[in-house]
Amino acid sequence: MELRIDRAGVDRCRALAAAVVAPVEEFIAAHSTVSVERAVLRLLGVDGIGADEVPVPNLIVDSLPPSQRDRGAALAFGKAVAETGLDPAALGEAIAAGRFALADFSGVPDAAAHGALRPHVGRALAYIRGRRDERSARLARLPQLRPPLLYVIVASGNIYEDRAAAVAAAEAGAQIIAVIRSTGQSLLDFVPFGPTTEGFGGTYATQANFAIMRAALDEVSESLGRCVLLTNYASGLCMPEIATMAAMERLDMLLNDSMYGILFRDINMKRTFIDQHFSRMLNAYSGIIINTGEDNYLTTADAVDQAPAVLASQFINEEFAHRAGMPDGQIGLGDAYEIDPDLEDGFLYQVAQAQLTRQIFPNAPLKYMPPTKHMTGDIFKGHLIDALFNLTSVMTGQTIHLCGMLTEATHTPYLGDRALSLENARYIMNTARHFGEEIAVKPGGAIERRAGDVLSGCEELLNRVGGMGLMAAIDTALFADVKRSPDGGRGFDGVFARAGDYFNPFDEALRRELVPA
Amino acid sequence: MELRIDRAGVDRCRALAAAVVAPVEEFIAAHSTVSVERAVLRLLGVDGIGADEVPVPNLIVDSLPPSQRDRGAALAFGKAVAETGLDPAALGEAIAAGRFALADFSGVPDAAAHGALRPHVGRALAYIRGRRDERSARLARLPQLRPPLLYVIVASGNIYEDRAAAVAAAEAGAQIIAVIRSTGQSLLDFVPFGPTTEGFGGTYATQANFAIMRAALDEVSESLGRCVLLTNYASGLCMPEIATMAAMERLDMLLNDSMYGILFRDINMKRTFIDQHFSRMLNAYSGIIINTGEDNYLTTADAVDQAPAVLASQFINEEFAHRAGMPDGQIGLGDAYEIDPDLEDGFLYQVAQAQLTRQIFPNAPLKYMPPTKHMTGDIFKGHLIDALFNLTSVMTGQTIHLCGMLTEATHTPYLGDRALSLENARYIMNTARHFGEEIAVKPGGAIERRAGDVLSGCEELLNRVGGMGLMAAIDTALFADVKRSPDGGRGFDGVFARAGDYFNPFDEALRRELVPA
Amino acid sequence: MSRFVKPYGDTMNDGKVQMSFTLPVDWSEAADEAARQLAGKMGFTDVQVVEGRRIATGFSFFVVYASTPQSVDVESIKASSSRAHAMTMEEIDAFVSERIGRKVRVAGACIGTDAHTVGIDAILNMKGYKGDYGLERYRTFETYNFGSQVAAEDLVAFTKERGVDAILASQVVTQKGSDVKNFTELAELLEAEGLRDRVVLICGGPRVTNLMASELGYDAGFGRGTLPSEVAAFVAVTLADRMRRDSRTNGQMLT
């Protein structure tokens, strides 16, 4: 099934997105955030918690006076490494234990710091590269089933219950497991530590939890003879750090949106833009596929009206990802099946939107989200809406398929709900496997016209955004009817301008490695 | 959605069907059956039951010695009418009461009999014509919703429970109500009398039950502002009589297949052929839409293999109907969604078959039957299979849509099951209302190829049938792998050759009225 | 006079119920039998395990049809409805101007850690819900929408200083009884501040029922599918009644 779309229009949208993103990228290059600095320390090997369970990276970064922080945590920390000869992990513990303070080493020449960290930077990048190669090797040995890849969530709040649910789901056909985060973790300005069993509406994203789930899925992957992928959430106040942990624990995907935190969690936009860039360079380097959050536009406003905004956001997310050196193959742009089920021909609009996205981003592993907003306690009807979502997905060749739950309106999925949801997807996608390839849409018909309207609506929106600049556009509620000011929102105090001699060996290395000059 | 089909092949199939049916029609014209004769008496006004609840029409026909019977019950009965001057109803009662025997009037001249019945024949036909006009008037005043027309069954065994269920279903969106017959009624050589409350797996088809349900549906039609149609079953040993009762009680549809009784109920083939012809002339005259039973081929054997047989049966049913003077608009040819849900691309084959049928019989009110055989106790999956059936139906423009039940494998429908089933159909058919019109199938693709294979397979089968003749073909199990011999099966003793002076005023009138010389 | 009803399959009082559940056991014929016995223990008769299958190592899924002997007297159940007074926006505006004679001050929020604002927004925002305009659109209402994750304290403080007439609290997340917890906290805080009688206190959310609301000490509760006008009507009518009552009692005090 191929739509005839206005290719010139698509090119204009891409050009507009580039124009929209360019000034933001200049801003990003000149700034950093506390989370970026903490991520740098984590990459060097700093981990663990100190007094009051404050993570050591937070302790260290918070201990730096602005003048120091602006030059990059790596500089001050590197001096200590040079001087003490300790490796970063040990040094971190020593500082946490109060045996040193970075201030003690301010006298050490910058060059010494640079030199002292060089081997550690190399080791860190080599380790991440190694994890990436491991993933490729496993995927070659235990190949995935063909897409759409069936993706389900676990959200019990207890990592061990989640593990049981994840393994059961994998046996029932799930190809991707996402551990939903505990409510509001995205608003915490630190990453919790260790295995956790108390979460609310989800389970905390911690490095230990990542490792536990990774091990369980590796094991079941062997018994199933196919890789079961692991996903978690980056967007929020700790995007760079979670990207770091995910790289180390060989997660396969991360939710990482350039604007989600701003619009749907009221996180400061500058903070978000800077964080998403660094985290995406890391994602790109570690071979992690990102998932963007366009689905959120549709759960909060009418899906028919919001279609152009979704497409515009996809173009912007794509551009930001490219600027972070991410290849199309890792850019999992989001879309969702959220049109009112009682709208006549709503199915046609869904197909139009899904196919349009597929053709505009041919190499992106598109992430298709299920119906949620219009799901009700009528689980029988809900199961049918999910069925047409499944049909649309296989017809239009979506890549990452988040399975809908018939109990969406009621509770976070039960184990049995997941089994029914996977049965639904497997049945529909098998009985209609090649349907999409066997049909064509009527030229100039309702489906093509709808796709055309969405595309032109998107161009119009991007024009307005370009006119005033992205930050101003968000400030005037051009996205999701939500108004956010450039210096408002959570985490703004963690944003700072880089000093002239700002030092961030990973930022340098990754840019060198990834970003086209 | 339009398939390119081999029109010449279709024409050849029609020609073959005509050749297959022609000799059978000659046989039919030269014979009659006890049920035809009983129908004649019922048309004249004879009704009621005598000793041991034997219906009066049976009493009378059974009382005739072969020599009399072969000349037609109307002749002997007409003589009695001429002689006694009683009207047929009264005469029937008198005979049942033993006050007369037809033998007493053998002396009356044939002409007198013919003359005596003429007014009664006229009155009967006028009455049926009047019922037909009534239907048209109601349909004009309370128009149907657009097809597919949602059809559900009631089957409690108790006509009063059925009535409650039927009204509830109509309110929930049903447009057609079928009262399933009690198991094995089709094997009874008489029609039960009066309202019944004890049925098994269904409710007896009696004229009183027809009237009760008709009244209830007329009432709810008014409150809904749309006609709710009523269906029952004719095929069986009493096809002609049930056709008579249905005409009088203004039913809108009857299941009436030219071979179902033979293949699936082991009713003698000659009996069936003769009965279906007379009953179809009556159906044609009373404006009743027939439903054929091709779905039965698919419940007993593999649906993919049987597709050509289904099409062949449709051609044969069409030809028999035409020969009975029935216009295309009343020929509800059957098909069903019975392919194994776990077959890859099974959905494509279903679409191919449904669309092929639609295009070959453009003016027929096609009757599409739901998945039944592959339905299991997994009601959640069953509901999904029904959903794709609903989608296929609206995509391919089926006319009469028998709604599938998620509990098909478990029990005859509960009231709540029907509501969910109708919700399923309404949701799918609305959200995908114009999908079929908006797509085209890939030329030479899997769907078109499948349709082509079915058509050529059908031609091949019809060729073989034509070669040996229809009766011999059935005798050699060419249909549904079932072998039936020409003189075997139930009801053969009720078949007889018409004497030279055989008299059947309705047969004459209807042929004159309907059948192209 | 009472009327006892049972679930209805295809005959009055057959008591037919459909059930599905997962058992933490590997599938086997014994597992089906276990499901059958379990349904029996629940008090069902005529138990048919129509589906039983493995869904994962150590887990099986079942579909069961059975009859319950239980019945309930529908005449005895009087779940008062909060949607009693149907009025259009125009009628309500007219009613308020006439009977209350000033703007009605309404404060709404999604309280606790709940961030599901779509529901409360549907009631408050101009746009409204299902073609029914939201309270902001009403000429005679002055609405404050605090959005998501609002602490009860803040809402109460605001009520105090601004003399709010009606509080609309929303809870969509119900896990671990968080909704009841948050609603209760708000009601108690208002009591403590001596504000309870001064405001029309309303709660809402997909799992809210009017019954639950009164049990929690609220004036009304609105559940799935609520329309803004239903809420506006309730607020207007309740407020008008109270004012009449109060003026009467005041009158008495004077004499």
Place this chain on the structure above:
Amino acid sequence: MSRFVKPYGDTMNDGKVQMSFTLPVDWSEAADEAARQLAGKMGFTDVQVVEGRRIATGFSFFVVYASTPQSVDVESIKASSSRAHAMTMEEIDAFVSERIGRKVRVAGACIGTDAHTVGIDAILNMKGYKGDYGLERYRTFETYNFGSQVAAEDLVAFTKERGVDAILASQVVTQKGSDVKNFTELAELLEAEGLRDRVVLICGGPRVTNLMASELGYDAGFGRGTLPSEVAAFVAVTLADRMRRDSRTNGQMLT
């Protein structure tokens, strides 16, 4: 040692169950409450009526989630399986030739007024079921398929005169307990004729369980998804055992 299990939602022993049913009442908030109370009377706790709506005049439909306090001891349940001995057609043929040394005579039918032959045909016809050949295909089996609506008498009479080794009776229609009625009638007739011990008596159908079969005095019962080879294996093994047993007792009699 016993192991009590409860339905599993997302946590061990949470007892979560899904239910749906129709009540013969018009929908209202009171109807939802009636559904909630009814579930309570059934012994469920934590009852959530997540859907309740009018489906017709005087009828409402409900979806409920709730927790059951009931549990069942899975260790105590020993539903013996009739599908114990897995063998291929070749193995079974070999087994019969060696251990029985003659063809096994099997008579099958769909008894009573039941006309659902697809099931019994799936077991008997050459073609078989799900790629597993039917008994007619077996070298060592001689099968008679009587098709549909067969009276128990005829089957018994035939058994008597032809010395049938195994009878396969099918029942698909279960309304009003017709299946149990017909199976029982057949078993009793065989008793009366003194043939019961001479044949392997087997019943089957979508609602048949091995447990039910033994309660009805059958040697085995086969339910949904049965494969012909499972049935053939059971017949062969059971017959062989009996012959060994009989020959032994005969041996003793001689001495």
